[in-house]
Amino acid sequence: MSAVLYLASASPRRRELLALLELPFELVLPDVEERRLPHEAAADYVRRLARDKALAGAALAPRPLPVLAGDTIVVVDGEVLEKPAHEADGLAMLRRLSGRRHQVMTAMALAHGGGCDGVLVTTEVSFRPLTEAEMARYWASGEPADKAGGYGIQGLGGRFVARIDGSYSAVVGLPLVETEALLRQAGVLSG
Structure with missing residues (x-):
């Protein structure tokens, strides 16, 4: 079955989630600077990041198919926690999240027919208190190094x-319900 859209993302988690919608897709990998x-x-x-990625993906796409892109950030006390730059940064993020609530915001954008539609999903996440030893072991696992906020749910x-x-x-990186609705609205999914 040939692809009905492109996913503009290198994230294996987004690929896995999009596959749950049972749509054939191909990847395009635009290079978009992630700077606030x-x-x-x-x-x-x-x-803006999701939209920029979708539009940049559409410019690279070899065929005129819709392009889906997304971005996820973690926000605590109004501050955006990006991917940690190094171990000290990652551990500082985990300390900020320990025993507290934060927001995970995932935006999805769909470039199609010369336009770009989008959706934003915000999820409240509460962490239990973490010990220094737990945070150090978690960092040593390698998992948090490429994750917004320094963790993967x-x-x-x-x-x-x-x-x-x-x-x-949405916390993982692709809100299934809202993305499916976005694709239906654009006519990429039917039924």
Whole structure:
């Protein structure tokens, strides 16, 4: 079956989640700088990144198919926690999240027919208190190094999560319900 859309993402987690919608897709990998603008609100930032990735993916796509892209950020006390730059940064993030609530914002954008539609999903996540030893072991596992906020809910980091209010799949990186609705609205999915 030939692809009906492109996914503009190198994330294996997004690929796995999109596959659950049972749509044939191919990858395109645009290079988009992920830098927050001065005074840019967190929600605006993640929406802009998803849109920029979708539009950059559409410019690279070898065929005129819709292009889906996404971005995920972690926000605590109004501060965006990106992917950790190094171990000290990663451990500092985990300390900030320990025993507290934070937001995970995932934006999805679909470039199609000359336009770009999008959706933003915010999920509240609560961590249990973490010990220094737990955080050090977790960092040593290698898992948090490439994750927004320095953890992955779908892996070893899931054991730190005491509660989530919202979409689990959005925390992983692709909100299934909202992405399916976005694809239906654009006519990529039917029925």
